[in-house]
Amino acid sequence: MRKLNFQLYNFRFKNSENKVSIFDAIRKKFIILTPEEWVRQHVVQFLLEEKKYPHSLINVEKVLKVNGLRKRYDVVVYNPDGSIFILIECKAPEIKIAQATFDQIARYNMTMRASFLMVTNGLNHYFCQMDFENEKYHFLEELPNYKLNSL
Template identity: 40%
Template sequence: MARRALNFPQALTALIQLKIEDGQELIFDVVRKKWLVCTPEEWVRQHAVQYLVALGYSIHHIQIESGLKTGFNTKRSDIIANSNGKPEVLVECKAPEVALSQKTFNQAFNYNYTIGAPLIWLTNGLQNLYWDCKESKQLEQLPA
């Protein structure tokens, strides 16, 4: 099945494993080490994981869909990259057809209120927004 090209280096896409099983396209999650249905959001999430690894984050220090307690609710963050035992980057992934809006930004900030990561990355695979929480400013790229 044809997948939408994303705004990530082509070399990262080559690392992503896909297969068809029972007529359904599956993608291998390298963090959780299991095959998942390849939804548009999962396609973006696996690219984001590969990008974090390319920047030098250890695959062993990346968490996917970690449970977060926000008030009375439990939510799930898409990706948290840890460094030295602490959250370093909170990543919120959306499907390519979902615009990165103020609502997306607020969602990530609400999650990060619990996590306390110094960096937030919002991505739909086509657009990437990086935010430095310590300096309260947008970044051009995610620091390595």
């Protein structure tokens, strides 16, 4: 897999039936390694190691309903009260981040109502803070670090 625009993290890999799998610390199991999964696992480590979010507040690849359709989000970070703090959309490195990607995460967020959004293909990262009152988002340089009292 190609080098991504993240720090170097230690990952566990497994080979079986000519397929490489990577260990997901959140789901606590090995997942087949695809380019998008490579990005997703870097995001998880970024949240855990750089931003210091606890394992217990992070969830990976779950189904949600958007306008009656079943969709799957990549990563969310919860507030301790169970509301969603950060919604993250991961794309494979060869996928360019375009307006359609922001439209996708914005549609998901109409249901989820996360305070922050992150969109990444592992090479380019975009961070936004939601402004629900004015129905828009503001781009940020970084996501906030975990602080128990600020969530």
